[in-house]
Amino acid sequence: MGIRRQKELKVEQIKDDLDNSRVIVLTDYRGLTVAQISSLRRILREEGVKYRVVKNTLTRLAVRDVGLDNLVQYLDGPTAIAYGYDDPVLPVKLLVKFAKENENLTIKGGALEKNVLNESELRRISELPSKEVLLARTLGCFQAPIAGLLNVLNGNIRNLVYVLSAVKEKKESSL
Numbered sequence: 001m002g003i004r005r006q007k008e009l010k011v012e013q014i015k016d017d018l019d020n021s022r023v024i025v026l027t028d029y030r031g032l033t034v035a036q037i038s039s040l041r042r043i044l045r046e047e048g049v050k051y052r053v054v055k056n057t058l059t060r061l062a063v064r065d066v067g068l069d070n071l072v073q074y075l076d077g078p079t080a081i082a083y084g085y086d087d088p089v090l091p092v093k094l095l096v097k098f099a100k101e102n103e104n105l106t107i108k109g110g111a112l113e114k115n116v117l118n119e120s121e122l123r124r125i126s127e128l129p130s131k132e133v134l135l136a137r138t139l140g141c142f143q144a145p146i147a148g149l150l151n152v153l154n155g156n157i158r159n160l161v162y163v164l165s166a167v168k169e170k171k172e173s174s175l
Contacts, residue, residue: 031104
């Protein structure tokens with residue numbers, strides 16, 4: 001297989017990753033040790049996030065083909081891309097947290113659901129609650145009215161029982 005064909009295959013692989021991911025985060029890993037990069041890869045892999053070092057020239061071709069032309073501005077210097085497939089917030093949270101602990105990791109920019117975002121927008125996304133927290137809050141919103149209705153209905157039944165009990169006691173005392 002020729003070098004040109006290998007490059008075409010790599011562009012296709014990058015395009016597939018870009019197409020199938022919900023969130024993409026471009027990072028500059030310059031200055032990180034091998035141990036730090038390995039640690040970052042392990043953290044991301046455990047959460048189902050793919051993290052790949054990419055060639056900027058091949059990635060430029062891929063992002064243009066998938067309609068993410070605005071990502072080209074972030075493709076300078078060493079670049080690694082994190083691809084998130086399930087929870088779009090989790091990869092951003094993990095990378096922002098790792099970048100706080102390891103100042104040599106720089107978040108360049110990315111895309112969420114095919115919308116290109118800069119570094120500060122990605123940092124704001126990292127402050128969002130996780131998918132599980134949002135689902136729990138939503139469930140709580142649905143449960144609150146039902147629980148209130150149950151309390152009202154139970155209150156009426158409780159009051160009826162008190163009244164019947166009082167009537168019973170009054171009849172028993174009059175006998």
